[in-house]
Structure formats: C-alpha cells, structure tokens
Amino acid sequence: MTVATADDRFGQATQLQLTWWRFRRHKLAVISLFVVALFYLIAIFADLLAFSDPHATDARRSYIPPQGIHWFDDGEFRPFVYGLKGVRDPKTFKIAYAPDLTRKLPVTFFAHGYSYNLLWLIPTDRHLLGVEGGQPVDGIFLLGTDQLGRDLYSRLIVATRISLSIGLAGVSLSLLLGVLLGGISGLYGGIVDTLIQRVIEVLRSIPTIPLWMGLAAALPNTWSVTQIYFAITIIISLVGWTELARVVRGRFLALREEDFVIAAELAGAGQLRIIFRHMLPSFASHVIAAVSLALPAMIVSETSLSYLGLGLRAPAISWGILLQDTQNVQVLAGAPWLLAAAVPVILVILAFNFLGDGLRDAADPYG
Amino acid sequence: MLIYLTRRLGLALVTCAAISVLTFVIIRLPPGDFVDAYIANLASSGSVVTAEQAQSMRHEYGLDRPAVVQYALWMQRVLRGDFGISMMWRRPVTEVIGDRLWLTMVVSFAALFLTWFIALPIGIYSAVRQYSIGDYVATMLGFIGLAIPNFLLALILMYAGFRYFGLSVGGLFSAEYLQAPWSWGRVWDLLTHIPLPACVLALAGTAHQIRIMRANLLDELRKPYVVTARAKGLTERHVVLKYPVRAALNPFASSIAYLFPYLVSGSIIVSLVLGLPTVGPLLLQALVAQDMFLAGTIVLLLGVMTVIGTLVSDLLLMWIEPRIRLQGRA
Numbered sequence: 001m002t003v004a005t006a007d008d009r010f011g012q013a014t015q016l017q018l019t020w021w022r023f024r025r026h027k028l029a030v031i032s033l034f035v036v037a038l039f040y041l042i043a044i045f046a047d048l049l050a051f052s053d054p055h056a057t058d059a060r061r062s063y064i065p066p067q068g069i070h071w072f073d074d075g076e077f078r079p080f081v082y083g084l085k086g087v088r089d090p091k092t093f094k095i096a097y098a099p100d101l102t103r104k105l106p107v108t109f110f111a112h113g114y115s116y117n118l119l120w121l122i123p124t125d126r127h128l129l130g131v132e133g134g135q136p137v138d139g140i141f142l143l144g145t146d147q148l149g150r151d152l153y154s155r156l157i158v159a160t161r162i163s164l165s166i167g168l169a170g171v172s173l174s175l176l177l178g179v180l181l182g183g184i185s186g187l188y189g190g191i192v193d194t195l196i197q198r199v200i201e202v203l204r205s206i207p208t209i210p211l212w213m214g215l216a217a218a219l220p221n222t223w224s225v226t227q228i229y230f231a232i233t234i235i236i237s238l239v240g241w242t243e244l245a246r247v248v249r250g251r252f253l254a255l256r257e258e259d260f261v262i263a264a265e266l267a268g269a270g271q272l273r274i275i276f277r278h279m280l281p282s283f284a285s286h287v288i289a290a291v292s293l294a295l296p297a298m299i300v301s302e303t304s305l306s307y308l309g310l311g312l313r314a315p316a317i318s319w320g321i322l323l324q325d326t327q328n329v330q331v332l333a334g335a336p337w338l339l340a341a342a343v344p345v346i347l348v349i350l351a352f353n354f355l356g357d358g359l360r361d362a363a364d365p366y367g
Numbered sequence: 368m369l370i371y372l373t374r375r376l377g378l379a380l381v382t383c384a385a386i387s388v389l390t391f392v393i394i395r396l397p398p399g400d401f402v403d404a405y406i407a408n409l410a411s412s413g414s415v416v417t418a419e420q421a422q423s424m425r426h427e428y429g430l431d432r433p434a435v436v437q438y439a440l441w442m443q444r445v446l447r448g449d450f451g452i453s454m455m456w457r458r459p460v461t462e463v464i465g466d467r468l469w470l471t472m473v474v475s476f477a478a479l480f481l482t483w484f485i486a487l488p489i490g491i492y493s494a495v496r497q498y499s500i501g502d503y504v505a506t507m508l509g510f511i512g513l514a515i516p517n518f519l520l521a522l523i524l525m526y527a528g529f530r531y532f533g534l535s536v537g538g539l540f541s542a543e544y545l546q547a548p549w550s551w552g553r554v555w556d557l558l559t560h561i562p563l564p565a566c567v568l569a570l571a572g573t574a575h576q577i578r579i580m581r582a583n584l585l586d587e588l589r590k591p592y593v594v595t596a597r598a599k600g601l602t603e604r605h606v607v608l609k610y611p612v613r614a615a616l617n618p619f620a621s622s623i624a625y626l627f628p629y630l631v632s633g634s635i636i637v638s639l640v641l642g643l644p645t646v647g648p649l650l651l652q653a654l655v656a657q658d659m660f661l662a663g664t665i666v667l668l669l670g671v672m673t674v675i676g677t678l679v680s681d682l683l684l685m686w687i688e689p690r691i692r693l694q695g696r697a
Contacts, residue, residue, distance in 0.1 A: 202382045204625050207632035207673050210650060210666045211389065217654035217662070218396030300516045304636055307518065308651060326522055327640075329529050339526065342519045350514035357510075357578075 019285055022362040029358020032351040039348055043160040047116040049128050050154035051140045054317055056114070060086065060097055061149030063335045067099060067141045069107055069129070079107040081131060083138045105131045105138055144337040146325055155317055156341060162318040163299060164348070166233055170298035171291055173237040178244025179287070185245065186252025187275075193249075200242045208239050209304065216310040225316045232311050236301040240294055247290040251283035285363035293356035296349040303345055319345050371685070379678050386670035387445070391438050394663035405454060445667070451660035455653065460664045464646060468668055470539060470557075471638070471645040472676065475630045477561050478568035479680070482626065486573045490580025490619070495607055497585060506581075509574035517633050521567050521640040539564070539643050564641055568633050572626050580619050587611035623684065627677045631669060 013021070024030060042049060064084070071079050083103035087096055111130025118124050131139055143152040185196040215235050219228060255261055264278050299319075305311030306320025307327075314321060322341035326332050332339065402424050406416045416424075425431050432440075444451070450460040489509070493502045515523075539560045540553065587593065588611050596606045638647030646665045653662035 198378070198381065201378060202385045205382050205628055205674055205677055206386055206389070206670050207628045207635070209632040209635045210669050211393075213635070213650060213654055214390075214393035214662060214666050215396070217657075218393060296514070304516060304518060308636065308639065310651075310654065323519070323522075326526075329525055332522075332526050333529055336526065336530070339523070342515075342523070345516065345519065346511075346514050349516070350510055353510050353513055 015281070019362045023358050026354075026358035026361055028354045029361075032354035032358070035347065035351040036355055039160060039164060039344070039351070042157060043164045044119070046158045046161050048118060048126070050151075050157045051113070051127060051130055051142070052151045052154050053114040054150060054155040054158040055315060056150065058149035060084075061139075061141075061145045061151075062097075062147055064097060064141050064145045064149075065335075066144040066337050069140060069142070070104075073104065079129075080104040081107055081138075081140050107140065108132055143340045144335065146322075146335075146338065147331075152322070152337065152340060155322055156319075156344060159317045159319050159322055159341075160344065162229070162312065162316060163302060163320070163345075166229065166236075166302045166312075166318070167295045167299040169230075169233045170237040170240060170302075171295050173233060174241040174244055174294060174298075175287075175291060177237070177241035179248050181241070182245030182248030183252060183275075186249035186256070189253075196245070197249075200245060203239055203242050206239075208301075211239070212236065212301065212305060213308065213310050216305055225312070228312055229316070232302060232305065236298055236305075240298060240301075243294060244287070244290050247286055248283070251286055252279070255279050255282060285359065289356055289359035289363050291356075292352055292359055295356075296352040299345070299348060299352075375678065375681060379674050382674050383671050386674070387442060387667060388438070390663045390667040390670070391441060393666060394441075394659045395434070395437075397657050397659060450664040453653070453658055453661040455656045455658040455661065460661050463661060464649065464665065464668070467644055467646045467649060468665075468672065470643070471631065471634055471647070471669065472672055473557070474539075474561060474564050474568065474638075474643065474645060475627065475634050476676070477565040478572065478630045478634070479623070479627060481565050481569040482572040482576055482630075485569070486576030486580060487619075489573075490577045491584060491607070491612060493577060493581040494584035494588060494615075497581075505577065509577045511574075512570035513574035515570070517567050517571050518636045518640050520570060521564075521637045524563070524567065525640060539645075564634070564637060564643055567637055567641070568630055571633065572630060576619065576622065576626070579622055580615060583615035583618050584611055587615045623677070623680050627680060628673045631673045631676075635669075 061084075067081060069079050069081055071077065073080055081104075082099040082101055083105050084097045085100035085103070087098055089096055107129055108131075109129060110126045111132050112125050113127040113130050115123065115125040129140065139151060141151055141153070143156065145151055146155070181196050185193045212235055216232065219231050223231070261274060261278060264274050269277070302311055302318060303320035303323065306318050307323045309324060311320055312318050319341050322338075323345075325338050326341070402421055405424070406421055409416055422431075448461070452458070453460050453463045456463045489505050493505045496502050539557055541556050541560075588607075590611075593606060593611055596610060597603075601609075634643075634645060635647040635650060637643070638645040639651060642648070646669060650662060650665045652658075653665065
C-alpha cells in the first residue's frame with residue numbers, strides 16, 4: 001500500500017474531478033448553484049407552493065398590503081392570519097378592506113385550494129399552506145395583492161415557471177444555432193468562416209432592444225399564449241446565439257492545433273470521432289459556462305419585453321408581466337410591495353452570473 | 368492601416384444595409400399595408416376613401432409591386448431624407464423625431480465614457496489582488512450592477528426619489544428649458560441632468576467591462592514574461608502597468624464595438640422608465656399604434672447611428688492603440 005500524496009491525487013484525478021475541485025473554490029458559485037436549483041424546484045412545484053389561484057380576481061381584495069403569517073399563538077405553534085373586514089370610508093363611502101384583528105384564521109398545511117396537476121400528472125387541490133373556511137375574501141397575502149386583488153406571492157411563484165423556462169428554451173435554441181454555426185465556422189475555416197463571422201459582427205453591432213421591440217410588436221394579437229411564448233423565444237435567441245458561436249469557434253480553432261488532436265488524426269480516427277470523442281469533452285465545460293452566462297441575458301430580455309407590454313401577454317404570468325404594474329410611479333407609491341417582483345429577477349440573474357463565472361474559471365482546470 | 372480602414376468602412380456599410388433590410392421587414396410585418404392603416408385612420412375621423420383612390424395610392428407608393436422593388440423604392444426615398452409621414456402625428460417622421468435622436472446618442476456616449484472611466488481601474492485592481500476582499504467587493508458590486516436590469520434600477524431610483532424626496536428624478540431638462548430653443552443655458556441644463564441616466568445605463572456595462580479586464584489581465588499575469596520582469600527586480604507597479612495591462616487592454620478596448628450598441632439598446636428602455644425625451648418612448652408609442660414608418664425610421668436611424676458611433680470610437684482606438692493599426696484587426 002502506498003500513501004497518496006497531494007501530487008498523486010491531482011495526477012490521477014479525472015478532468016471532471018479537477019473541474020469540480022476548481023469550481024468548489026469559488027464559494028459564491030457553489031452557493032449560486034443551490035439558489036438556481038431552488039428556483040427550478042420552485043418552478044416545478046409552483047402550484048403546490050402558491051396559496052391562492054394566481055388568476056382569481058376579487059375587487060374587494062384590491063391593493064391589500066402584505067400580511068405576515070403569525071406562527072405562534074399564545075406561545076404555542078398554531079399558525080394563523082387575520083381575516084379581512086370591510087370598513088366604509090366616512091368621506092368617500094368606499095369600502096376598504098383591512099385586517100380584522102378579532103378574527104384569527106388558522107393556517108393549515110396541505111390545505112385544499114384551487115385544482116391543478118402536480119408535476120403535470122397528478123390532479124390535486126392540495127397546497128403547502130392555506131386557509132380553510134373563512135369568508136371568500138380571506139386568504140394569505142404574504143406579499144400583498146395587485147389592483148385586481150390577485151395574490152402577488154402566488155403570482156410570483158407561478159411566474160417563475162414561464163420566466164425560467166423561456167430562458168432555458170431560448171438558450172437551447174441559441175445553443176443549437178451557436179454550436180452548429182460556430183462549429184462549422186471553426187472546423188472548416190476559409191470562406192464559410194469569414195461569412196459566418198461577418199454575420200455575427202453585423203448582428204452584434206445592431207442595438208437589440210429596438211429590433212426586438214419591432215419584431216415583437218408585429219406578432220398578431222390573435223395569437224395564443226403558447227404561440228407568443230415560442231415567438232418570443234425565437235426572437236430573443238436570434239441574437240443570443242452569436243456569443244455561443246464565438247466560444248465554440250474559438251475552442252475549435254484552439255484545439256485543432258493541439259497535439260492530442262493531431263495524434264488522433266495520425267492514428268487514423270475519423271473526423272466525427274475526433275470531434276465527439278476527443279475535442280468535445282475538452283470544450284464542453286467552456287460551452288456550459290457560456291450557456292450559464294447566456295441564460296440570465298435571455299431572462300432579462302423576456303422581462304424587459306414583457307415589461308414594455310410587447311412580450312408575453314396576460315393571462316400569461318411572467319416576472320415582466322408582474323412588473324408592468326409598477327410602470328406608474330403614482331401606483332407604485334401607493335402599493336410599493338408590487339416591486340417585490342424585481343427581487344426574484346435580480347436573485348436569479350445574480351445566481352446565474354456567479355455560477356457561470358465559477359464554471360468558466362473551472363472550465364480549464366489545468367491553468 | 369489603409370486595409371484596416373477600408374475593411375472597417377466596408378463592414379459598417381454592410382451592417383447599415385443589413386439594418387435597412389431588417390427595418391424594411393419590420394415595417395412590412397404587421398398585417399395589411401400602409402394604405403390600409405391610412406384609410407382606417409381617415410375613416411376614424413370621418414372621411415371616406417374610395418377603392419379607386421386606395422388603388423392609386425398603392426400604385427403611387429409602389430405597394431402593388433414585388434417586395435424587392437418596394438425595398439429599392441423605399442431606400443431611394445430614405446437616402447433622399449424622405450422617411451414618410453407618421454400616421455399617428457400626421458407630420459413628417461423627421462419632424463416628429465427632431466432632437467430625440469441626438470439626445471439618445473448623447474446619453475449613450477455619456478454612459479460609454481462613464482463605463483470606461485470606472486471599469487478600467489477596478490478591473491486592474493481586481494486582477495492584481497485576485498480573491499482579496501477588495502476583489503470580492505468589486506466583483507460583487509459589479510455583479511449586482513449586472514444583475515439588476517437597468518430598467519429596474521431606474522424604476523427603483525424613481526420610486527426612491529418620489530417616495531423619500533417627493534421629486535421626480537426623470538427627464539433630461541428642467542421645466543423652464545423643456546420647450547426652449549437651444550442655448551448655452553439649455554446645454555448646461557442637459558449636462559446637469561445627464562449623470563443619473565448615464566449612471567443607470569453604465570452600471571451593467573461597467574460590470575461586464577470589469578470582468579473582461581480582470582479575466583484578460585489574469586491571463587497575462589500568469590505568463591512567464593511577468594515572472595521575468597519581476598525577477599529582474601522591477602517595482603510591482605511597473606511590472607503590472609507597463610506590460611500586462613497594456614497587453615490586456617486590447618480585447619478590453621475592442622469590446623467597445625459591442626458595448627455601444629448595448630448602451631443604445633439599454634437607453635431605449637431606461638428612457639421609458641425615466642421619461643427621457645429620447646427616441647425610446649416614441650418608438651414604443653409608434654409600435655403600439657402600428658405607426659410603422661415612424662417605428663421603422665427610428666429603428667433604422669438608431670441602427671445607423673450606432674454603427675457610426677462604433678466606427679468613430681474604433682477609429683479613436685486605432686489612434687490610441689498602435690497594435691490595431693499594425694495587425695489590421697479590431
């Protein structure tokens with residue numbers, strides 16, 4: 001038996017292990033990995049986590065400020081929220097709803113609520129937390145409500161689904177285009193390379209938002225939410241692929257000259273075998289890093305377009321659509337909790353950027 | 368040098384042509400053509416256009432010809448400076464746009480300079496002191512800048528200004544200069560209003576530039592010549608600033624070509640939030656009202672101005688960076 005020294009450990013480690021060791025050194029990236037995973041879990045179990053139907057409007061609930069859940073009642077663990085009561089304003093005669101401190105509504109775990117399919121398969125109406133009984137107006141308003149009386153927390157949770165998936169869809173499309181065109185460009189070189197590089201340069205020198213706005217505004221009003229969703233995905237990935245193509249091409253060019261590739265060539269390996277068996281494993285990590293940096297850009301694009309009213313349209317719920325309510329500063333001054341929709345956007349983008357940064361540092365563990 | 372110049376100019380022309388084609392596509396994308404929209408517009412105000420009149424109008428504007436011919440006709444008019452009539456405002460498009468295009472460029476350029484001014488020193492510091500507290504703070508701040516989409520930042524500033532100071536932070540001019548003709552006073556007023564939108568715009572770009580500078584410099588610092596320089600007993604300041612920083616500056620500088628379009632793009636949406644009199648709000652209005660000549664012209668002019676702006680900054684860089692001249696590449 002020999003005692004493994006530190007040198008042996010590095011010498012014998014696989015590339016994946018080396019990459020992981022390097023990645024672990026970037027603490028923020030590791031934390032971000034968990035944050036991103038958490039967000040995707042939220043997206044998957046969105047309906048379970050939501051308190052009330054994100055589409056259900058109720059004029060009486062309009063602009064209710066955030067109300068916390070009281071976890072302890074008289075020192076015992078008995079979570080409750082206060083019910084709402086209508087108070088007639090003596091001047092305007094309008095009924096305003098405010099918490100009724102005399103009515104405590106018990107909050108139950110796995111309560112019944114609106115029906116949905118868990119994991120798109122199992123029909124259920126259970127929600128992690130909920131209020132059972134009480135009047136129709138009652139509910140948990142962790143982040144308050146919007147003008148139409150929809151619970152902002154539930155809407156935010158459900159919006160995670162579209163906002164995160166549109167990023168993934170956009171990146172997948174960009175990746176396809178980027179790897180294909182970047183690969184062709186780097187592999188064949190010559191006139192094809194020049195042509196693709198010029199196209200990329202042209203695309204990158206055009207300001208994107210006006211272009212997107214123009215394209216998005218041209219989408220017919222009659223289209224369904226799904227059609228718009230895919231159209232927006234295509235629009236945002238039209239420009240997004242250039243960066244990925246650049247990375248792929250750069251890697252191809254760099255690796256083409258490497259000794260191990262020449263060795264494989266001399267050994268008589270076919271071109272496809274060289275690409276997939278020898279080159280791809282050594283630059284996959286770079287592509288993954290580029291992808292995780294492209295994702296937040298996609299999410300911001302969708303958010304911006306929807307915020308402007310040119311992206312997804314209601315009844316679709318995305319972070320951008322929720323932020324539309326904040327466009328009017330007067331409304332915002334009266335209901336500042338509407339800004340809560342900005343928090344997940346910032347968190348996710350931050351997490352993806354740290355993750356991408358960590359992955360990029362780890363992509364080349366031999367440096 | 369000359370080769371580089373011709374190549375650069377050629378590319379700019381090709382880009383402009385590509386933008387014009389894209390613009391034309393955008394103008395033609397909505398269902399129905401310009402005459403349909405015009406007739407609908409007239410009908411809403413009571414006048415009636417006969418089918419014959421409509422047909423003759425279509426003929427006059429060449430709308431009954433193939434798309435390629437239409438594009439050529441449109442380009443002909445555009446090159447003569449005739450961008451058509453804005454349906455929404457019933458005035459020539461150029462008149463509607465007015466100063467807004469220049470103001471867009473002024474704001475974007477201000478943001479560009481600010482970005483450079485902040486990113487360069489922080490980038491160098493971050494690389495030289497990698498994984499130090501300062502590096503983490505700079506990276507952290509940079510990332511936060513990157514993570515907050517600039518329209519959200521503008522929104523938060525607007526809200527804070529409104530809520531805590533009871534003032535509106537938006538706009539590019541004070542009330543008394545809003546409609547006033549250009550004068551030194553108005554220029555000064557503009558200058559005092561620019562820092563806020565410029566900062567909002569610059570933040571994200573700065574974060575990106577810091578990362579580029581940091582990554583490039585880190586690559587350079589690991590190279591053997593740095594060790595040699597240090598071994599020869601040069602001061603640390605000299606070792607870093609004299610060679611690796613210069614080498615790392617090249618990719619940093621050439622990223623300007625992508626930074627400027629990005630800033631122009633950002634200025635559109637920030638203007639909407641902050642109520643700046645740039646082309647941003649006008650573009651949104653035009654798109655929502657399907658005023659396609661106005662929208663198309665804005666997209667076209669914005670694209671072309673961006674290309675020119677990038678070209679100018681590239682030429683400036685060439686003057687600063689001799690290697691670009693010699694290598695013949697940006």
